[in-house]
Amino acid sequence: MANRITQLFDIQYPLIQAGMIWASGWKLASAVSNAGGLGLIGAGSMYPEILREHIQKCKKATDKPFGVNVPMLYPEIEKIMEIIIAEGVKIVFTSAGNPKIWTKHLQERGIKVVHVVSSVKFALKSQEAGVDAVVAEGFEAGGHNGRDETTTFTLIPMVKEQLDIPLIAAGGVATGRGMLAAMVLGADAVQVGSRFVASDEASSHMNFKQEVVKAREGDTMLTLKELAPVRLLKNKFFEDVQELYRSRPTKEDLINLLGRARAKKGMFEGDLEEGELEIGQIAGLIHDIKPAAKIVEEMINEFETAKKEVASYAW
Structure with missing residues (x-):
């Protein structure tokens, strides 16, 4: 080839x-x-x-x-x-x-x-x-x-x-x-x-791997464009981001919600609620x-x- x-x-x-x-x-x-x-x-x-x-x-x-x-x-x-x-x-x-x-x-x-x-x-x-x-x-x-x-x-x-x-x-x-x-x-x-x-x-953590396998069409979305656009599985953290958007947040508000090590918490440590779960649409x-x-x-x-x-x- x-x-x-x-x-x-x-x-x-x-x-x-x-x-x-x-x-x-x-x-x-x-x-x-x-x-x-x-x-x-x-x-x-x-x-x-x-x-x-x-x-x-x-x-x-x-x-x-x-x-x-x-x-x-x-x-x-x-x-x-x-x-x-x-x-x-x-x-x-x-x-x-x-x-x-x-x-x-x-x-x-x-x-x-x-x-x-x-x-x-x-x-x-x-x-x-x-x-x-x-x-x-x-x-x-x-x-x-x-x-x-x-x-x-x-x-x-x-x-x-x-x-x-x-x-x-x-x-x-x-x-x-x-x-x-x-x-x-x-x-x-x-x-x-x-x-x-x-x-x-x-x-990556087995919890995250299993969430990827469970994902279906529509279970991911691109968000946080004001910081660095990222595609995430929809979980509690993702919903918290969407809720914040309803109040027309500043960039600083988004940074405060994101905090530190959010991706590590989700993908490496396996926190499926508060972690950032980055994966593509093809997960379906x-x-x-x-x-x-x-x-x-x-x-x-x-x-x-x-x-x-x-x-x-x-x-």
């Missing part, structure tokens, strides 16, 4: 596991990489030395390529980048910031750089900054999201029309059929988050918790089956 992305990262399948906070530790990243995809460690929920530990354990658990996802709003970004370079990580996905800041610095040290965007405008800015590839993430995605509410299957062809470098689709992809659809629309690969939350190796298609390698295998098998079905259509 060779294409620009598999060649860029030296992987078997054009399938990338998203570097999600509180879910993407070394166990998940190494499992996906060993299965032929590209695993990513999510640095957004890790102190620098914790990230170093995860990188070192991942290197012991796999001899395949893996990467680190780094939200550039991270307060200790310089330490994070120093550790990534010192530990010999060869692939970095950046997000939530200006790609110009770190791209050249990392590439000069032999690191491939990919930037995550939610619009054509920022895809082009990333290309101008010299990144090796772009992840275009649609409105369906879990976690922090774009404000424009552009869906993945609208965004991908619009980005593809103007982009020259490899394009990775994210948001709403959890099956092989979804993977094929994204690639037909112009993506070179897909980045999958929510499906891997419901995996044995994800570091996730019905079980299974090993990451099995998820990769099933997605690729379904991709190949769907491809043959489409090829056999009599028009």
Whole structure:
């Protein structure tokens, strides 16, 4: 299944596991990489030395390529980048910031750089900054999201029309059929988050994993646009946010309600009432918790089956 992305990262399948906070530790990243995809460690929920530990354990658990996802709003970004370079990580996905800041610095040290965007405008800015590839993430995605509410299957062809470098689709992809659809629309690969939350190796709490499996259509919604748009499962905390909105809150009111470590409380500690539960709309298609390698295998098998079905259509 060779294409620009598999060649860029030296992987078997054009399938990338998203570097999600509180879910993407070394166990998940190494499992996906060993299965032929590209695993990513999510640095957004890790102190620098914790990230170093995860990188070192991942290197012991796999001899395949893996990467680190780094939200550039991270307060200790310089330490994070120093550790990534010192530990010999060869692939970095950046997000939530200006790609110009770190791209050249990392590439000069032999690191491939990919930037995550939610619009054509920022895809082009990333290309101008010299990144090796772009992840275009649609409105369906879990976690922090774009404000424009552009869906993945609208965004991908619009980005593809103007982009020259490899394009990775994210948001709403959890099956092989979804993977094929994204690639037909112009993506070179897909980045999958929510499906891997419901995996044995994800570091998220079992309570959260089970809520993902229970979720159905309409159980998530994008909110908190005034701070950083985030897609959440509807729970008590989500309803508290909606209740606050009815009083026309200030930004400070929203910050006070959010407090500190709300995502950790929900996704890592398993507090289903007061925690922030970030997941994508595609949760409605996730019905079980299974090993990451099995998820990769099933997605690729379904991709190949769907491809043959489409090829056999009599028009």
